[in-house]
Amino acid sequence: MQMQSPSPLLFILATIILTQLSKNCYSSSLNSFIYVGCSQLKYNPGSPFESNLNSILTSIVSAASSANYNNFKIALPGSAQGDVAYGLFQCRGDLASADCRQCVSAAVARLRATCSGATGGALQLEGCFVRFDNESFVGAEDKTVAADRCGPLVGDDSGERGSVLSYLGAGGQFFRVSEAGKVQGMAQCVQDLSVGECQDCLSDAVERLRTQCGSAAWGDMFFAKCYARYSERGYTSKPENDDDDDDEELDKTLAIFIGLVAGVAILVVFLSFLSKALDHKGNSS
Numbered sequence: 001m002q003m004q005s006p007s008p009l010l011f012i013l014a015t016i017i018l019t020q021l022s023k024n025c026y027s028s029s030l031n032s033f034i035y036v037g038c039s040q041l042k043y044n045p046g047s048p049f050e051s052n053l054n055s056i057l058t059s060i061v062s063a064a065s066s067a068n069y070n071n072f073k074i075a076l077p078g079s080a081q082g083d084v085a086y087g088l089f090q091c092r093g094d095l096a097s098a099d100c101r102q103c104v105s106a107a108v109a110r111l112r113a114t115c116s117g118a119t120g121g122a123l124q125l126e127g128c129f130v131r132f133d134n135e136s137f138v139g140a141e142d143k144t145v146a147a148d149r150c151g152p153l154v155g156d157d158s159g160e161r162g163s164v165l166s167y168l169g170a171g172g173q174f175f176r177v178s179e180a181g182k183v184q185g186m187a188q189c190v191q192d193l194s195v196g197e198c199q200d201c202l203s204d205a206v207e208r209l210r211t212q213c214g215s216a217a218w219g220d221m222f223f224a225k226c227y228a229r230y231s232e233r234g235y236t237s238k239p240e241n242d243d244d245d246d247d248e249e250l251d252k253t254l255a256i257f258i259g260l261v262a263g264v265a266i267l268v269v270f271l272s273f274l275s276k277a278l279d280h281k282g283n284s285s
């Protein structure tokens, strides 16, 4: 009997696995954790606010599949004045909608777990930002420092850092990128700000980054409503102990695919036995 070679099948499987793994690695870097903050105040479980909050978080995830920014105010029937929930999400300006949705849904899941029971929470991942509260914060400029960190000191870079920072602070869109030599930078405002407020927020963030991180290889300045960052090629601001959830996700994906490969292998062996058995039967009759 002619046994079919299993190599095309294995090749296809290997391709699927590699594609899936690389996709996972990419999205896990968009999901890299930057900061989270939860309000100290707690709401009563089962309260109308809880329903409004759940509704906000669901709306945020579904809106993220078709826009890079949106804000919501939800008061379902039966809500009192104090039960209103406010929320918004902002994806990095260069993300495609599939990546935005993926990032926002990871952010919301993490926010639900970390700020469980809190009346407010804000979470920044590499690719997106999500915030909710029972007090209105939408449309208000807020230059509170949420996270700031500097890389190792590397000294002079013949003005490249300075020129990237000047460009980021000089004006323009809600999302800005800049590159000079080996230094690249990025800035983003939450789009509930006006263009003028965004500019004011970013020029402060950039100024603070310049003063604080001086001659570091990279620097991050996250304000509540805008951020500016830069890094030299060869350096990354990604923290060492990155998002555990992503590792879990990766493990899960691996387990599923190893299971799939094993399953297909068993099927192939079984089918070849079966066809051999049928062959023999055919010969003997």
Ligand SMILES: *[C@@H]1O[C@H](CO)[C@@H](O)[C@H](O)[C@H]1NC(C)=O
Pocket: 041, 042, 043, 044, 081, 082, 083, 119, 134, 135, 136
């Ligand atoms: C938000 O919730 C806290 C805790 O329940 C409450 O004390 C506060 O008044 C609420 N704020 C508004 C604007 O309703």
